[in-house]
Amino acid sequence: MSETEALLGDLRAEGDELDGLVAGLGGAEWRTATPAPGWSIAHQIAHLAWTDERAVQAVEDPQGFADEVRRAWTAPEAFVDEGAERGAAEPPEALLELWRAGRERLLRTLAAQPPRARLPWYGPPMSVMSMATARLMETWAHGQDVADALGVRRAPTARLRHVARIGVRARGYAYAARELEPPAEEFRVELTGPDGELWPYGPKDAAQRVTGPALDFCLLVTQRAHRDDLAVRAEGADADRWLDIAQAFAGPPGKGRAPGQRDGGTARGSVAGGGAAGNRAGGAP
Structure with missing residues (x-):
């Protein structure tokens, strides 16, 4: 295949x-x-x-x-x-x-x-x-x-790898959509898949990095959760800024979702989240 x-x-x-x-x-x-x-x-x-x-x-x-x-x-x-x-x-x-x-x-x-x-x-x-x-x-x-x-809790699958990958690759677009200059340096992104496997992206020796559960990262970049409700962490000022604006979809920036809109999950405080994002639905075309 x-x-x-x-x-x-x-x-x-x-x-x-x-x-x-x-x-x-x-x-x-x-x-x-x-x-x-x-x-x-x-x-x-x-x-x-x-x-x-x-x-x-x-x-x-x-x-x-x-x-x-x-x-x-x-x-x-x-x-x-x-x-x-x-x-x-x-x-x-x-x-x-x-x-x-x-x-x-x-x-x-x-x-x-x-x-x-x-x-x-x-x-x-x-x-x-x-x-x-x-x-x-x-x-x-x-x-x-x-x-x-x-009110259904879906079990995360390995298909999240595709969502995570497009979220990482769309980093530059997230900045461009806001008319911002993206950082010149690459970040290291290390995500933990549903089965515990590590999903790495970017150079291993990058000075700035993002880590956390793949599910939480996918919720973040599709703007289905506020980062305060997720266990995604950034090391470095630019990486931290990216998590505030990340989007995996084309189109205008979404407003994202307010913190505290989800229960359960894997996060800081409450967890993984719901709310409106780009063009209401959180994923413009």
């Missing part, structure tokens, strides 16, 4: 896990509020369906997607919400089928691309692997909102 096939398998598994949370919900339950202000469970699934559709469009109709991007940046704080609102207005059964069909189409589309293809997106162009990783990251992050709304 190639690396791309394995990643697409993980993307499928992430979608299937979230599908299992919502498939049996009644109509009224789809309107349950999630930690993202103004977004119900229906909004969360509608957003994923909308973003999967945009990802397919980026591959199959680059010019049409470029037009979409231009329209989006005329109202950067609203276009994601508008897409979610349209989808959430659909009957739950129709929305669920739309999301399922879109997931399958996205998987087929990405699997058919040349490994070195570069795909346009709302931020910098991405490789096929990066696009698949971004879709997995968003599925996991919005799935966290759904799980929080339903």
Whole structure:
């Protein structure tokens, strides 16, 4: 199995896990509020369906997607919400089928691309692997909102490695999104995976570093938790500053979530968290 096939398998598994949370919900339950202000469970699934559709469009109709991007940046704080609102207005059964069909189409589309293809997106162009990783990251992050709304504690999986990796690699983008100059030096990031394995990123001898549970780091970079509620630690002023602004998603910076919004977890004080992030949902496209 190639690396791309394995990643697409993980993307499928992430979608299937979230599908299992919502498939049996009644109509009224789809309107349950999630930690993202103004977004119900229906909004969360509608957003994923909308973003999967945009990802397919980026591959199959680059010019049409470029037009979409231009329209989006005329109202950067609203276009994601508008897409979610349209989808959430659909009957739950129709929305669920739309999301399922879109997931399958996205998987087929990405699997058919040349490994070195570069795909346009709302931020910098991405490789096929990066696009698949971004879709997995968003599925996991919005799935966290759904799980929080339903009071479900999800068991972390090794698929978090993909979320962690994109969070580390998006360091420069987090600064650029705020019109800040990123530090010239790399950081060392050492995360502990769900099975206790160490996931290292960056040079071993870096002067500044970030350490902690992979789950907490993923909650942080997807802005599903305030760092005060997480056991992620920084050594060095620049690394500390990064944890305040980290985001794994393209688009404008999110407001993040207030401290103390989660119970349980692995953190300083309370722990791992919920709340609104970029464009309400915490993961702009």
